[in-house]
Amino acid sequence: MKKFANTIRMLLSLKCDESHELISSGFDKDLSGVERWSVRLHLIACKPCRSVGRKLRHLHKIALSRSDQPATLSAEARERIRQKIINEK
Numbered sequence: 001m002k003k004f005a006n007t008i009r010m011l012l013s014l015k016c017d018e019s020h021e022l023i024s025s026g027f028d029k030d031l032s033g034v035e036r037w038s039v040r041l042h043l044i045a046c047k048p049c050r051s052v053g054r055k056l057r058h059l060h061k062i063a064l065s066r067s068d069q070p071a072t073l074s075a076e077a078r079e080r081i082r083q084k085i086i087n088e089k
Contacts, residue, residue, distance in 0.1 A: 007034050016043040017086070019049045027060045
C-alpha cells in the first residue's frame with residue numbers, strides 16, 4: 001500500500017527539483033513508467049520546467065555532437081555539480 005501511495009504522490013505532486021533530476025537522468029538511463037509519466041504531468045503544468053527540459057535537451061545534443069563518445073562523469077563529480085546547483089537556488 002505504501003508503494004502505491006508513493007506512486008500516486010510522485011504522479012500528482014512532483015516538485016521542480018525532482019523533475020529536473022528525472023529529466024537529466026533520462027538522458028543517461030531509461031526512466032520507469034511512473035517516472036516518465038510524473039515528468040510529463042509536471043511539465044504540462046510547469047512552464048519553467050518545460051524551459052529547463054528544452055535547455056537540457058539542447059545541451060545534451062550539443063555534447064553528443066562534439067564527441068564520438070558521450071562524456072561520462074564520476075559519481076563524485078556528479079554529486080559536486082548537483083550540490084553546486086542546489087546551493088545556487
